[in-house]
Amino acid sequence: MTADNRPDLLLMSGGEAMLRPSLVRSIAEHARLIGTRTNVLSGLFFANHPRIPAAVRAAIDAVDHFSASMDVFHEREVPRKATFKVLSQLLDEGKDVSLQVVGLGPEDPYLADLVKDVRSTFDDRIPMFVGSVAPQGRARTWLKRSAQPHRAVQPAPCSLAAWPVVGFNGHVTVCGNQDVMDGIVPMPPHLLLGNIAVDDWETVKERCLSSSMVRALRTMGPRYLAQSFGGRVCSGYCETCFTLSDDPSVPAQVSNAAREPRTRALEVATDLITAGAGPVAFARQWGIAKFAELVLLGLPHKEQAQCGT
Structure with missing residues (x-):
């Protein structure tokens, strides 16, 4: 948030946000007028063209940051060479760019090869966030989640429950989980902040900051929350969160606890x-730990030191 409570950064993703380049440009230009920066994530479907299409180029110029998505499946449609050509052009023109990369895990040879190629090609000028493919979307049909070892439930704050996410249906949620956005999981009431058809930004912001359930998720995480207030502790982190409103007594108890001074102190400290x-x-x-430091690539050494503390 900015000092006057405007959103400091707005991320546009998809699907593929750049299929609506005029909309992306319009949003970016309006955001700049109110002092908000913008970031767009794209799979670079246009990289196979000899030149970046004019409308797409105008949208890229309008946003503050451009992030490209890469994985072995994308590369079947958009070759690495084409993606690198676009990124090189934007980087040489002074555009702020980054990569979001996913693979099948820390030992995936594809990730090792791609990371090495990016670092050598761009001389460590492009930061990367590297994560694992999840059994969601198209991967749901072939990727099976491996059984997780049983561990004692400890507080694990959800830092993703920190900004509003707008879905294609206009719902505004505090969670960007793909299953929630796609409607595969029935919308958990505690994650719904409103709908852009009827709710303005001030209303959404107030709900995001004041909801006792959202505040508890950011402080303790869903599994510890379920354990503490009689909910169902599932094997998965997000799966547990989806069930927290199934028993009305859980939100009620969380709301009562949120009124205690010690709870607020814990929230601030967390x-x-x-x-x-x-x-x-x-x-x-939220990504693959062995590649975590790659998010600092391209930053001045002073900023890297500050980010690493």
């Missing part, structure tokens, strides 16, 4: 620790 941990800690939690 927020400070989470924010202070920086981007590398975020990448370790």
Whole structure:
């Protein structure tokens, strides 16, 4: 958030956001007028063209940051050479760019090869967030989640429950989980912040900041929350979150606990620790830990030191 509570950064993704380049440009230009930066994530479907199409180029110029998505499946449609050509052009023109890369795990040879290629081609000027393919979307039909070892439930704050996400149906949620956005999981009431057809930004912001359930997720995480207030602790982190509203007594107890002074003190301390941990800690939690430091590539050494503290 900015000092006057405007969103500091707006991310546009998809699907493929650049299929609507005029809309992306319009959003970016309006965001700049109110002091908000913008970032768009694209699979670079247009990279196979000899030149970047004019409308797409105008949209890229309008946003503050351009991020490209790469994985072995994308490369079947958009060859690495074509993606590198676009990124090189934008980088040489001074555009702020990054990569979001996914593979099948820390030992995936594809990831090792791609990371090495990116670092050598761009001389460590492009930061990368590297994560694992999840059994969602198209991967649901072939990727099976391996059984997770049983561990004692400990507090694990959800740093993803920190900004509103707008879906294609206009629903605004506090969670960008693909199953929630696609409607595969029935919308958990505690994750729904409103709908852009009827709710303005101030309303959405207020719900995001004041909801006792959302605040508890950011402080304790869903599994610890379920254990503490009589919910169902599932094997999965997000799966547990989806069930938290199934028993009405859980939100009611969380709401009562949120009124206690010690709860607010814990929330403030957790927020400070989470924010202070920086981007590398975020990448370790939500991406592949061995590649976490790659999010700092391209930053001046002084900024890298600040981010790493």
